[in-house]
Amino acid sequence: MKNNTWTIIKKEFARFFGDRQLLFTTVIMPGLLIYLVYSLMGEGIGKMVTEGRDDVVTVRVENMPEFLATEIVTDSQLVVLEQPFGQEDIDMLSDENLNIVMVRFPKDFELLTSVYDPQSGLPAPNVEIYYNSTNNASSLVYKTLTMFLDAYESGLSNRFDVNRAEDGKEAQFDMATEDSIGAMIWSKILPMLIIMMLFSGTMAIAPSAIAGEKERGTIATLLVTPMRRNELALGKIVSLSCIALLSGISSFIGIALSLPKMISGEDVELGFNYTFPDYAALFLVILASVLIMASAVSLLSALAKDVKSAGTMITPFMLVVMLAGLLPLMQSSVPESFTTFIIPFYNSIEVMTAVFSHKLDWGNVGICLASNVVYTGIAVWGLTRMFNSEKVMFGR
């Protein structure tokens, strides 16, 4: 009995350790991926925390108390202007490109806080800080000021409030528009979701269409017809792209319908205002992404001897694409360098991020499309060579 158990164990180990591909994906790849993902995330989070820290921010203060003046005037990153401001000035803050924070203290703030009795039931003096949460620098200064004032307030035994809503009305101190908040959130979430949905669609069909044909022996039946190998390669990639696109659209509709439900519990209203050019650019870039995904997955599938090994080969690649999809979460603005838009997958993600951030640049869309078409052409050439290679097609 024991001998049989040991025989089975040995057989399973021989099966596992004898398969280098399985060994790599099961033992080496998880550790490697965790290292890569966590390193990238750590770097990203660090970047998010420090983003905007070096920007110069103008702080307009009305009725500046002395304790604050001594604190913030010395900060070289802040340009402090002591001047009153009105609603018109506050409305300017909705422009997310302006690094401005406006702080309004009640007149004679220090006197008011010294005479205020927290037991009286009367509202405490209120400090209003207006900022724009979609501007990193403005948001960072707002957080710093709030922390400073909270600490100061604790020292005074809660004798004033910061950004208190008056008379039950919802006060608006964050001047970011619903549209810009929406744009910020969508630009961070949707590119990754779209890319993942498209990739899942491609993954679901490409291995079966190419590695599956090898496994089932049906590819040879096609290869003995007079059809040119490049026609076969192009036919495979285009058809797979179309099907993956349909799958991606289905997933996207699902996301679009479920997102309002997902955020319905939140206090914020997220705008989703995109124009026809935005949708057109998005469609084009999705098309280009699908082409290049189908190309890459087809190449890997052609190398694999069957559907199972195709899945094993594609998994690490999928994780790399996922990582690329996470990058917008870690950056505050769309990179402007030319090279960004020629890196496959990353270029699509960045163009989508730009579209959702209302920063559509047709030049970048063009570069992304052109480079993806070139890569697809290269993939068709590669796949043609693979269909021509007896080692790849019939190798055991």
Added chain:
Amino acid sequence: MEEILRVEGISKTFTLSKKQQQIERTTQRKKVAVDNLSFTANRGEIFGLLGPNGAGKTTTLRMLSTLIKADTGDAVLDGCSINSDPEGVRSKIGFLTSELKLEDFFTPNYLFDFFSRLHQVPDDIVKTRKEQMFARFGIDKFAEVKVKNLSTGMKQKLSLVISLVHDPEVIIFDEPTNGLDVLTARTVTDYLQELRDQGKTIILSTHIFSLVERLCDRVGIIIDGRMISCGTLEEVCNGLSIEDRFFEIFKEVKGDEQ
């Protein structure tokens, strides 16, 4: 007789993986599958390549069908070279082997149309030819049944029909009756004779002596990738049965190695 196929000095050497070396029980990295092979085939004849397993018959037929490339040499089939015009060769041959499979998701009807399109067969001819071929092999009743639901014999008949959608001049069959039940095997061999009578050329590989005797006009005996003897049955057999003659040749070549 009009020559339709001329094979001149084709060779093929495979590099063996470690696994294949173990299977072949050899330490050599290279294996010569076909060694400087030459032969011709004439229009309207059945030419048989006879040899034991591993002799290089299948490799030869795969080179002729352009599925794999010859390392050296060339073959010209009805004016098209396997090296310089593989598409031309493929348009003139029907190739069938048990390794070639049909997508079992589709119906015979769909597959016939699909492969006809790939062979650029005009639509009106496709319709007539499909009706004739399906009726000839009894596929008409199953034309709309998915391949996965067909019996093994019916699948094999369909494979044969699909390989001939474009009415090729040369039909290359690797082990035509291998794995077939007796009824289907008979249908296939009868059809091969019909094709020959229509003036088609059939190149087949086999290790079945009776098949060679019954079908082939000319035969080539291959051992270890080399053509040992080639000619009409009378020329090759030299008064013996094909089976006796084969073992005589085999012994001359291999000694008592078997």
